Amino acid sequence: MFDFSIWTNWIDQFLRTNLPEFWALAIEFVVVGVIILALYCIIALALIYFERKICAFFQCRLGPNRVGPYGIFQSVADMLKMLIKEIIPINHTDKFLFYLAPFFVLIASILAFGAIPWGNGLQILDFNIGIFYILSVSSLGVIGILLAGWASNNKYSMIGAMRSGAQLISYELSAGLALMTIVVLSGSMQLSTMIEGQKDCWYLFQGHIPAVIAFIIYLIAGHAETNRGPFDLPEAESELAAGYHTEYSGLQFGFFYLAEYLNMFIIASIAATVFLGGWMPFHVTGLDGFNAVMDYIPSVIWFFGKVVFLMMLSLWVRWTFPRLRIDHLLDLEWKYLLPINMVNLLVMVIVVIYGWYF
Amino acid sequence: MENIKELILAKVSDAVIEDKQYLTVTVKPEDLRTLAKMLRYDEGFDYLIQLTGVDYGDSLGVVYLLAKSEDMAVCIVIKTATADKENPTLPTVSDMWKAANWNEREVYDYFGVIFINHPDMRHLFLTERWKGYPLRKDYDAGRDVNPLDLKSYDMSDTTVSYVSEGDGIKKIEKNLFEEEDYVVNIGPQHPATHGVLHFRTALDGEIIKKIDANCGYIHRGVEKLCEGLTYPQSLHFTDRLDYLCAHIYRHGLCMCVEKAAGIEVPERAEVIRTIMDELQRIDSHLIAWSCMCQDMSALTAFIYGMRDREKILDIFEETGGGRLIQNYNVIGGVMADIHPNFVQRVKDFIPVMRKGLKEYHQLYTGNVIARERMIGVGVMSKETAIAYGVTGPSARASGIHCDLRKMAPYAAYDKVEFKEIIRMEGDSMARYMNRLDEIEESLHIIEQLIDNIPEGDFCAKTKAIIKLPEGEYFQRVEGGRGEWGVYILSKGDKTPYRMKFRSPCMTLVNAMDTISRGGKIADLITIGGSMDYIIPDIDR
Numbered sequence: 001m002f003d004f005s006i007w008t009n010w011i012d013q014f015l016r017t018n019l020p021e022f023w024a025l026a027i028e029f030v031v032v033g034v035i036i037l038a039l040y041c042i043i044a045l046a047l048i049y050f051e052r053k054i055c056a057f058f059q060c061r062l063g064p065n066r067v068g069p070y071g072i073f074q075s076v077a078d079m080l081k082m083l084i085k086e087i088i089p090i091n092h093t094d095k096f097l098f099y100l101a102p103f104f105v106l107i108a109s110i111l112a113f114g115a116i117p118w119g120n121g122l123q124i125l126d127f128n129i130g131i132f133y134i135l136s137v138s139s140l141g142v143i144g145i146l147l148a149g150w151a152s153n154n155k156y157s158m159i160g161a162m163r164s165g166a167q168l169i170s171y172e173l174s175a176g177l178a179l180m181t182i183v184v185l186s187g188s189m190q191l192s193t194m195i196e197g198q199k200d201c202w203y204l205f206q207g208h209i210p211a212v213i214a215f216i217i218y219l220i221a222g223h224a225e226t227n228r229g230p231f232d233l234p235e236a237e238s239e240l241a242a243g244y245h246t247e248y249s250g251l252q253f254g255f256f257y258l259a260e261y262l263n264m265f266i267i268a269s270i271a272a273t274v275f276l277g278g279w280m281p282f283h284v285t286g287l288d289g290f291n292a293v294m295d296y297i298p299s300v301i302w303f304f305g306k307v308v309f310l311m312m313l314s315l316w317v318r319w320t321f322p323r324l325r326i327d328h329l330l331d332l333e334w335k336y337l338l339p340i341n342m343v344n345l346l347v348m349v350i351v352v353i354y355g356w357y358f
Numbered sequence: 359m360e361n362i363k364e365l366i367l368a369k370v371s372d373a374v375i376e377d378k379q380y381l382t383v384t385v386k387p388e389d390l391r392t393l394a395k396m397l398r399y400d401e402g403f404d405y406l407i408q409l410t411g412v413d414y415g416d417s418l419g420v421v422y423l424l425a426k427s428e429d430m431a432v433c434i435v436i437k438t439a440t441a442d443k444e445n446p447t448l449p450t451v452s453d454m455w456k457a458a459n460w461n462e463r464e465v466y467d468y469f470g471v472i473f474i475n476h477p478d479m480r481h482l483f484l485t486e487r488w489k490g491y492p493l494r495k496d497y498d499a500g501r502d503v504n505p506l507d508l509k510s511y512d513m514s515d516t517t518v519s520y521v522s523e524g525d526g527i528k529k530i531e532k533n534l535f536e537e538e539d540y541v542v543n544i545g546p547q548h549p550a551t552h553g554v555l556h557f558r559t560a561l562d563g564e565i566i567k568k569i570d571a572n573c574g575y576i577h578r579g580v581e582k583l584c585e586g587l588t589y590p591q592s593l594h595f596t597d598r599l600d601y602l603c604a605h606i607y608r609h610g611l612c613m614c615v616e617k618a619a620g621i622e623v624p625e626r627a628e629v630i631r632t633i634m635d636e637l638q639r640i641d642s643h644l645i646a647w648s649c650m651c652q653d654m655s656a657l658t659a660f661i662y663g664m665r666d667r668e669k670i671l672d673i674f675e676e677t678g679g680g681r682l683i684q685n686y687n688v689i690g691g692v693m694a695d696i697h698p699n700f701v702q703r704v705k706d707f708i709p710v711m712r713k714g715l716k717e718y719h720q721l722y723t724g725n726v727i728a729r730e731r732m733i734g735v736g737v738m739s740k741e742t743a744i745a746y747g748v749t750g751p752s753a754r755a756s757g758i759h760c761d762l763r764k765m766a767p768y769a770a771y772d773k774v775e776f777k778e779i780i781r782m783e784g785d786s787m788a789r790y791m792n793r794l795d796e797i798e799e800s801l802h803i804i805e806q807l808i809d810n811i812p813e814g815d816f817c818a819k820t821k822a823i824i825k826l827p828e829g830e831y832f833q834r835v836e837g838g839r840g841e842w843g844v845y846i847l848s849k850g851d852k853t854p855y856r857m858k859f860r861s862p863c864m865t866l867v868n869a870m871d872t873i874s875r876g877g878k879i880a881d882l883i884t885i886g887g888s889m890d891y892i893i894p895d896i897d898r
Binding site: 055058059060061155156159229230232236237238239240241319320321322323324325326327328 | 721
């Protein structure tokens with residue numbers, strides 16, 4: 001398995017030997033920042049195209065097919081349009097909060113994005129509370145949504161923001177507890193250690209029943225956190241026009257749009273990392289030939305393959321199910337997911353204590 | 359009916375009773391409520407089908423068409439008029455039939471008749487600043503009277519009601535909403551109001567406390583226009599009322615004129631009309647289904663429905679040239695013979711649609727979220743449906759037998775076998791299922807007729823100028839959303855003296871306040887989708 005840290009270490013060494021430490025670090029920070037932002041945009045554009053094409057196939061349509069072959073430049077064209085669109089100033093809004101809100105959403109998702117392990121040795125932030133960090137920064141996004149709804153001074157936005165607050169805070173619990181179940185199994189919160197622990201067998205299989213339950217709950221709760229159908233109540237286009245971002249236009253709206261798609265990616269990557277081994281290939285103990293073949297596939301491809309598979313599930317749900325009603329949404333969380341989750345966590349603890357895992 | 363005549367005379371001794379198309383009773387305004395009460399509570403005429411204002415020249419009158427919920431074919435007409443054209447007043451009947459609420463407001467709009475004790479005597483279609491009463495014969499339609507005004511005005515938060523006090527009439531102002539209500543405007547521009555409808559919704563959190571529906575944003579004055587046009591000229595307006603049932607509506611108006619003028623329609627035309635009506639009904643129900651799913655955010659279902667509807671539009675296009683609006687019926691028959699491919703195309707369509715229905719049930723009906731959102735939501739009891747005069751699939755979901763194709767068959771409906779779909783629950787799910795089941799019944803009707811289209815003319819020979827003999831003519835047809843009706847008052851000219859269209863969607867929107875109270879915002883959208891109203895039909 002190729003270790004990308006050979007490259008990154010070489011670059012690091014090269015810079016440090018030729019420059020004072022401060023400048024070496026400064027250059028590294030800038031390069032990493034640019035790479036993150038570029039990746040962020042490219043992945044968002046790819047996702048938008050991906051979703052439009054997939055949903056078109058679900059709906060017996062062709063999807064984008066005019067801009068470039070198979071319409072692959074459609075989302076680039078959309079991005080250009082979004083960039084040059086006018087940002088319409090709205091009267092009677094709280095200007096400062098109104099313009100601040102999209103940045104909260106965007107920055108929260110970029111922060112979480114930075115901690116994702118892309119491949120063997122390709123991780124920007126890796127410290128001992130990685131999972132905890134991702135959970136906490138990704139839940140910052142709700143502040144942006146609440147601010148957007150409040151500052152817009154619009155009743156639709158307000159209702160959307162209130163719904164969003166209720167929804168995100170409750171589903172955060174389930175997502176967190178589901179991940180904690182696996183933390184119990186792995187004994188670590190550091191993402192690299194967690195991936196290393198899945199060398200022989202992914203946690204989904206190691207932890208068998210409680211892990212599968214946690215996986216399913218995480219997929220549901222994570223999907224709800226991305227504000228996408230059937231959990232798109234905060235924007236509920238047929239009820240609230242566009243919910244919390246009704247009053248936003250141009251790039252401001254573009255930020256919300258980008259963040260929505262990236263959140264989908266982040267949720268899928270966390271699920272892939274924690275449950276499906278991240279970039280770790282599929283290994284079966286004893287079958288060395290098979291394992292060697294699996295190792296031959298680059299780690300980045302493993303990672304993206306798993307993420308794309310999980311996002312496919314998310315799209316499938318998104319384009320099949322109608323929207324939940326607010327009380328059903330909260331019922332689902334507080335009456336079903338949360339109790340199951342708590343019992344599941346307990347079961348996992350027992351499983352770990354008695355060593356009943358693979 | 360003889361029995362009724364005696365009963366009426368016993369109550370109101372100076373009533374004038376005539377045997378016309380329906381039994382017609384003319385009373386003085388002061389006897390109106392006595393007669394209405396008797397018919398409503400003792401005789402079981404619990405449906406107010408139409409309420410039409412008429413300017414007779416020397417007096418302003420109202421024509422009520424009543425029916426029984428037990429047998430929708432039994433109708434009675436009440437007429438009353440007030441000679442005071444300066445300050446015309448009539449007693450309201452909106453306490454007996456809630457359907458009269460909006461209809462009386464419409465009469466107030468058009469003729470300026472004030473209904474005493476009406477709870478909400480605001481304009482329905484026109485603005486408060488409109489000068490004159492457009493459907494009065496002496497109305498000045500000049501540009502200077504009501505010039506184009508581009509200013510924006512605030513909407514009034516109050517309503518008025520007039521009560522009689524001693525000899526005079528007292529005006530009472532009332533607030534529409536309470537002080538602390540959180541009022542959200544749903545519409546006029548909103549993705550889920552199915553047109554330019556405006557709900558002012560008072561909310562308590564997510565719970566709906568009250569809805570105040572406002573219409574008239576796309577009002578076109580079709581009834582007024584018809585008064586200046588000959589009968590063949592006025593036909594195309596009906597296509598533009600409920601554009602999803604264009605064919606059925608036009609069929610209704612043609613039938614009314616044909617009956618009045620004594621034109622015999624060839625059998626071939628009758629059968630073609632029936633097949634077209636049913637195709638149109640499938641089309642309309644498909645839109646209803648698709649849009650309801652889309653309102654509940656299932657976009658995939660919406661596209662599936664549209665995909666299958668496309669095939670019907672292709673069939674229409676091939677024969678009539680039009681897709682959405684076909685302009686196919688004419689007085690005496692249909693405009694052109696069916697296209698040679700028509701029969702084969704329709705036969706090919708039937709299995710496709712059956713397969714589609716199965717797919718819809720798999721995709722949506724069984725979906726747990728959809729079921730949770732529809733079952734028990736927006737329950738319309740039988741009493742509510744009757745009081746508001748709701749008809750069509752929505753009323754049949756509340757257990758009312760109101761299918762005019764069965765009750766008062768027209769065209770070729772008496773020659774075919776089909777079931778009237780009745781459900782008792784009255785919730786959104788029942789209305790939803792009723793539509794899908796009615797598609798199946800329509801397919802069944804088409805199957806029976808498609809191989810038996812008789813040979814012969816497709817249109818009767820009519821005179822170049824059609825004049826209707828003096829009199830009043832009613833025609834009721836079963837549209838996609840409920841009973842659609844025409845009322846023509848003819849003075850023997852080539853143009854009608856008064857033409858009125860009964861809008862089924864008006865009753866549906868009128869009932870929205872009652873059935874969505876206590877629900878969530880999301881429920882309002884679901885209920886709206888399941889009621890399937892269409893706004894141009896209200897804003898005639």
